[in-house]
């Protein structure tokens with residue numbers, strides 16, 4: 010079987026897309042948009058071949074599913090496979106971001122969705138099993154089996170310190186592991202509960218000086234997770250009982266409804282929160298000008314989304330606090346703000362940053378290097394390909410795990426490997 014890396018390789022984090030071919034059929038793992046600013050120019054990618062039997066989706070973040078409309082438009086005629094919530098969130102994302110006919114053309118390709126741990130043949134002789142990855146609702150490791158060869162693709166791996174979803178206690182062994190490496194250079198994430206308590210204090214301080222607390226959020230997962238922790242903070246008395254939680258994220262509203270629909274996917278902690286708190290993701294969309302927490306949608310760079318208007322309205326007010334709990338590409342607007350820059354230019358205006366800036370650590374939805382290493386130990390692969398990471402974390406993770414596996418490869422963009430050849434070299 011051959012593997013070709015069409016994205017999230019060569020030091021890029023986004024554009025997750027890896028093609029597997031045996032001599033009868035081919036399968037694409039993820040079909041994500043490339044969002045990196047300095048992406049490697051790609052003649053090979055322009056010539057990519059849509060003659061693929063199946064697309065298999067790990068989870069519906071844009072950098073894992075966002076290129077589906079282009080792939081279908083360019084001629085993909087196969088089927089799309091995933092677990093149930095991934096299909097629903099993919100539909101929500103595409104109908105929000107794409108012209109209707111482009112979103113529809115993707116959803117028409119969808120095959121019946123499956124449950125976690127249910128094995129399905131996606132193309133001739135190629136079997137897939139989705140295994141919970143605890144990164145977002147429904148997110149999955151993908152086990153691919155073909156003629157005795159076993160490949161495990163991590164997709165994005167959740168941060169075990171967080172409790173929304175249960176992380177699997179065991180993972181199947183595989184010959185080849187495709188492993189994300191976003192935080193490959195961070196040995197341990199800061200303690201999650203400390204980060205949360207710290208954020209509660211920062212909110213309290215801001216509200217008591219009559220400021221607003223806008224939080225820059227992604228609509229899928231970070232929004233729902235913060236809604237849960239804010240509601241929990243109110244329920245447990247760590248936040249004022251009358252604190253208003255405003256959601257300014259149109260896609261975030263739709264996705265929150267989908268989260269509410271799949272209660273069986275959550276951990277026991279969230280299941281009991283449903284019983285105790287009613288709706289643990291409760292929010293209002295009504296902003297009445299009184300001090301509040303605002304979850305505002307943001308693109309990965311911070312320069313698009315509802316947050317931009319909140320920057321314009323609120324960055325110059327020293328009573329406000331702006332929080333940046335999500336991944337930010339170095340040098341982006343969100344990154345510069347989170348690092349405490351003095352001025353920003355937005356929509357033709359120059360704004361002096363007088364608001365407090367809060368950069369909570371520990372909220373990552375990705376595994377740290379220690380957790381990634383635990384996965385390697387469970388899967389016991391002969392070869393690991395490190396994907397979905399900048400070069401510094403990829404190299405750091407390679408150093409950490411190299412003694413435990415036969416070979417660690419950092420694939421480049423459009424690079425191709427014959428898996429049997431690489432495996433037999435290892436055996437020799």
Ligand SMILES: [Zn+2]
Pocket residue numbers: 068070144165
């Ligand atoms: Zn993701």
